[in-house]
Amino acid sequence: MVFLTTKMMQRTALFVTFGGLVTSLITTFIPLWKTMNSDLNEMENWYSGLWHTCLYTEEVGIQCKAYDSVLGLPMDLQISRVLMSVSIGTGGLAVLAAFPGLDGVGMCADQPGVKRGLLIFAGVLSWVSGLTTLAPVSFVAYTTVVEFWDEGFPDVMPRWEYGEAMFSGWFAGLALIIGGTLFFVAVCMGDYDQQPAGVPNSSQVKHRTAQHYLKTEVL
Template identity: 80%
Template sequence: MVFLTTKMMQRTALFVTFGGLVTSFVTMFMPLWKTMNSELNEVENWYSGLFHTCLYTEEVGIQCKAYESIMGLPVDLQISRVLMSVSIGTGASAVLAAFPGLEGVEICVQHPGRKRFLLILSGVLSWVSGLTTLAPVSIVAYTTVVDFWNEGFPDVMPRWEYGEAMFSGWFGGLALALGGTLFFIAVCMGDYGLRSQSFQTDPQLKDRTNHYLKTEVL
């Protein structure tokens, strides 16, 4: 595995984390968290997001309007706003912390321990970002399912369903969690490489190993 090096693993982790961060950022502002299509008027489609609600008609197109009051929002949307904001902040911090910790970057070169700490910190922040992306998407998905199967609503009333942002949010959260895992793997690979180098360069360890092998042969 020529390409499976510590340097390549670090860059792969950074790329996956950055991709998950961009996906989560786009998901946060997409007005497609929930969709609704009325059977009585099929030319109208309603879309709901964390910050806007939109109406699409064939004559006018799409028209969006921001929510007038935060306190008037459902609890699941209020929680989702906070968690998605935390996700974007921690994800951006993970990317910023990971960059100086990469091999080949001329920052903290004389302090390899700091580079290792920055990669571990990036992994933790990426995991937190992934979880705080998956949590609000899952909460909104759960409330959507509960409301959809609520028998208290008349059958003729339109009901909210999943939008495209739900799936992109799940993808972004999983990408962030995967990026954090890859950062941890890169740290373990770096530690293993340092132990191997120290073993090869330490003559005492070599002598002990050779002595042990001779004893085993005898």
């Protein structure tokens, strides 16, 4: 395909990685990881995130409050805070490392090996960022399901359910992993483009050698 070039693949990888980074950043700070609605008072909606808990009522609107103590948080939220911070850091470094490695960018223009190394490094960082996004979101989702079906809680007590941030977190993690994979694909495409024309690869040489050997045996 005409549009499937190394330069286009590099820019697609950067765009997907940047989109995953922005989505991961939004997921980290919005208080919509969990939501709860009480059957006793349907006018109140509770929302919980990594940094705040919020209460929404029709009379007052939404009111948010930061957690009083980090040590008082559940274990899943403490781990999620650390992993999401790592995800944002590695995702940002991936974007910064990938930009000078793009074809057409003046930085390191006379050093193709450095550009190739930067793209590989960006792909690894993007993978790390994606995994550290998927892990906390999946962990919080697991604990939410376990607590929701816990038979020790009375049926009348409200229970936490999935919030919108859970789905945006899964999307962000997958986007970062796809972006890192596209960086690796772009590197392989660049290596293929740099091969000199007319030079047969090793498999072709072996095939021709085998044919010549068979012809010699027949003679």
